[in-house]
Amino acid sequence: QVQLVESGGGLVQAGGSLRLSCAASGRTFSDYTMAWFRQAPGKERDFVAAIGWSGRIKYYTNSVKGRFTIFRDNAKNTVFLQMNSLKPEATAVYYCAAASAPLTSRLLDRAEYDYWGQGTQVTVSS
Numbered sequence: 384q385v386q387l388v389e390s391g392g393g394l395v396q397a398g399g400s401l402r403l404s405c406a407a408s409g410r411t412f413s414d415y416t417m418a419w420f421r422q423a424p425g426k427e428r429d430f431v432a433a434i435g436w437s438g439r440i441k442y443y444t445n446s447v448k449g450r451f452t453i454f455r456d457n458a459k460n461t462v463f464l465q466m467n468s469l470k471p472e473a474t475a476v477y478y479c480a481a482a483s484a485p486l487t488s489r490l491l492d493r494a495e496y497d498y499w500g501q502g503t504q505v506t507v508s509s
Contacts, residue, residue, distance in 0.1 A: 385409045385498040387479045392503030397471055399507070403464040405479030405500055412460040413437075416482045416490055419453060419464045421475035421505075428478065428493055432464060435486035442491060447473075469507045476502040 391403040403419065418433035432453040433442045441453055452465040462479060480496035489495055 385415065385481050387481060387498055387500035389477065389479045389500045389503040392477060392505045394506045394508065395469055397469060397507055397509050399469050400465070400467045401469065401505060403466070403477055403479075403503060403505075405462045405464075407460045407462070407481065412455075413457040414483065416484060416486045417453075417455055417462040418480045418482070418490065418496065419462075420478045420480060420493055421473075422478065422502075423472075423475040426475075430491045430493065431477070433486055433490050434462065440486050442486065442488075444491075466505070469505075471507045471509045473505060473507050475505060477505050478502045 386408045388406045395401055413436055416435055419431040420428045421431050422428040430444050434453045434455050438455050450468045455462040479500040481498040482496045
């Protein structure tokens with residue numbers, strides 16, 4: 384079992400930045416692919432970014448490339464999402480997720496993830 388706790392959400396103006404954190408406990412953190420998804424009101428939970436076990440392999444959804452960065456600190460059992468140049472359409476609940484499978488294109492699918500956090504709200508005002 385893996386427990387995930389997100390933090391760092393909040394209200395920010397368009398063009399601003401936020402850094403989300405996800406602290407993991409329960410199993411060996413470095414054994415898991417980690418990812419961020421987001422869900423806007425009335426919409427499905429969509430993939431944002433994922434990072435492989437070692438941190439060398441990363442995937443991003445096209446809309447955030449060049450503005451968001453996912454990184455992990457295996458010594459601190461934490462994964463981060465640095466979000467810069469935020470746009471109002473980024474407003475959503477952001478979820479951290481963990482998968483025991485290695486990072487491939489299959490891991491863009493939320494069904495591949497075994498554990499989820501409770502989410503943190505990000506609101507970007509225009």
